[in-house]
Amino acid sequence: MKALSLGDVLDAAAYAFVGERCRDAHIHDIRGELQTLQSSLELLARAARNPGENIALAEKATALARRALANHEKSLVDFVNQTTPHEEAAVAVDVCDMVNRALLILRNDVANKSITFKVESAADLRILAQPHRSRLLILGLLATTIDELSAGSVVKVLLSREDSQVVIEIQSDAIGRAVRAPEDQWSGAAQTVTPLDLLLAVTSRWAAANGGRVSQVPRELRIYYPRSQSDS
Amino acid sequence: MMPQAPLRVLYIEDNALVREITCDLLADDAREIVAVATGEEALSAFEASRFDIVVTDVSLPAMSGFELVRRVRKLAPSTPVILASGYPLDLEEIRLGTHIRTITKPFNAPELEALIEDLCGPAAGAPKQSD
Numbered sequence: 001m002k003a004l005s006l007g008d009v010l011d012a013a014a015y016a017f018v019g020e021r022c023r024d025a026h027i028h029d030i031r032g033e034l035q036t037l038q039s040s041l042e043l044l045a046r047a048a049r050n051p052g053e054n055i056a057l058a059e060k061a062t063a064l065a066r067r068a069l070a071n072h073e074k075s076l077v078d079f080v081n082q083t084t085p086h087e088e089a090a091v092a093v094d095v096c097d098m099v100n101r102a103l104l105i106l107r108n109d110v111a112n113k114s115i116t117f118k119v120e121s122a123a124d125l126r127i128l129a130q131p132h133r134s135r136l137l138i139l140g141l142l143a144t145t146i147d148e149l150s151a152g153s154v155v156k157v158l159l160s161r162e163d164s165q166v167v168i169e170i171q172s173d174a175i176g177r178a179v180r181a182p183e184d185q186w187s188g189a190a191q192t193v194t195p196l197d198l199l200l201a202v203t204s205r206w207a208a209a210n211g212g213r214v215s216q217v218p219r220e221l222r223i224y225y226p227r228s229q230s231d232s
Numbered sequence: 233m234m235p236q237a238p239l240r241v242l243y244i245e246d247n248a249l250v251r252e253i254t255c256d257l258l259a260d261d262a263r264e265i266v267a268v269a270t271g272e273e274a275l276s277a278f279e280a281s282r283f284d285i286v287v288t289d290v291s292l293p294a295m296s297g298f299e300l301v302r303r304v305r306k307l308a309p310s311t312p313v314i315l316a317s318g319y320p321l322d323l324e325e326i327r328l329g330t331h332i333r334t335i336t337k338p339f340n341a342p343e344l345e346a347l348i349e350d351l352c353g354p355a356a357g358a359p360k361q362s363d
Contacts, residue, residue, distance in 0.1 A: 028291060028318030031337040032247050035318075038338040039253040046257075057256075064253050071249075104293070108319070111296035 007205060011085045014202040017195050018140040019083035021147075025105045026079050033072040040065035081132040082139075088130040090210075092228040095159050095166050096121040102139040106146060113151045121159040125166045126228040129210065137203045141170065141221075144196040148174035161227065165212065168223040175221045238264040239352055240281075244274045244288040244300065245316070257341040263348075271295030271303075278304055283311070285352055287344070290317040301328050312351035314344070 043061035047054035081088075096119075103110065103117055110117060127134070145155060149172060156171040174196065193201075203223060204214040212225035239262060245251040246269050259265045266283070268274050271292050278286070286304055290297035301313050305328070312331040315321055321334040333347045 024319060031318035032250060034338040036247070036249040036253055038340055039250070039257055042257055042341050043253060060256070061253075064249055068249060107293060108291050108296070111291070111298065 008085070010198065010202050010205070014140060014198055015083060015085050015136065017198060018136050018143065021143050021195070022105060022139060025108060026075075028108065029105070030072070030075055030079070033068050033075060036068035037065060037072070040068060078132070082136050086132075088132055090128045090130055092126045093129050093131050093134055095125040095127060095168060095225075098135050098138050099142075099157055099159065099168070101135065102142050105139060106143055109143065109146050113146060113149065113153075115146055115149060115152070116154045117157060118154065119157045119159070122161055125159050125161065127166050127225045128228040129225070133206065137199060137206060138168070140195070140199040141203065144194075144199055145170060145172050145174045148194075148196060162224070164227055165224045166227050168225070170221045171219055173219060175216060175219055236262075238262055239285065239348070240283045241265045241348070242274060242277055242283040242286045242288075243267045244269070244271065244286070244292065244297070246270065246289060246292050250289075254341075254344075258344070271297070271300035274300055275303055278307060285312045285314070285348060287314045287316065287348075290315055290319070290321065298326065298328065301332070305329060314347050314351070316344075 040061045044058055044065070047058035047061060051058070099119060099121075103119070109115075142155075142157075149155070153173060155174075156169075158167075158169040158171070160167050160169070200214065200216070200221075207214050207223055207225055210226060212223065214224070215222045241258065241263055243251070243254065243258070243265050245254065245267065248269070251267050251269065255265045255267050266277055266281075268277060271288075272295060274286070274288065275295075277283075286301070288297040288300055292300070295303075297315055297317070301315070304311055304313070309329075310331060313328070313333075315326070315332065315334045316337060316339065317334070318337045320336050323332060323334060326332070326334075331351060333351060335344060335347060
């Protein structure tokens, strides 16, 4: 049996937390795709009752069902990949797209707490990263930010370039504690670890392993990550 | 006898596939469906024209379905509303007033038609003749 490193344990904890935290949002999106399938079947049944006049309707319903099935398969694969640590190759990932996808998943949480997200992004912010892992970390950081804010708060997400690095900056009242090394959190000095601490620890290790870093001051978290060479 | 005016339904759904196919299922001689993708578009349509009922997804970009209903109710307080969502919804928790029903995805057309009939009267939810 493979021995588990501290990094493995932190990874597993981060995936488990984000999977549970965003479970309802994923189920919601999957139900949206099932809605298309359900309605496509109803349209097909309607066409079958009167086949002579409804060939176009049947063809349209079949095409919609195929698209819904393809979307559904992609969602399920993404869901499994975003809830289980796994080996994946690094590819060029657009940071702005990553943030927007996370906010789409979290749209109900944002609406329920009347949180305002202001996203400002420079163009072509691609990094070379494991796509599911990086999306999970951004999703987790934004989810925990929402959880720690009071209703009506404003969060700014600024995406920019600095030299050869992409900078993901999150400004909010939820940010403030100093980043502790993961080893310190498991040393016994800290009796509890918040989800935000956990995600910051995993994000710090992820960035460091790829030549980046994380810095934090009150109200401001910055993740520096090397830009993808392919877009320079 | 004068033909009855079709029931005007304002339908809001950001998923393009769901929006298109639900319109195909619901539209007939008795119902006119105006479908839009966002709460902002819905408010513009509502301010410009009369609708007998609003059927809206809850999870919408920018303006949620809940916020949309609050704003619609300021313009026309008694407008019937059906809230559709992938989440089960608790009406007591939502507190958006009366004349509201909820439906959980994935729903079928007869379920939605039954709710429309419940809110707007028997002819409003009548299924198509070919059904």
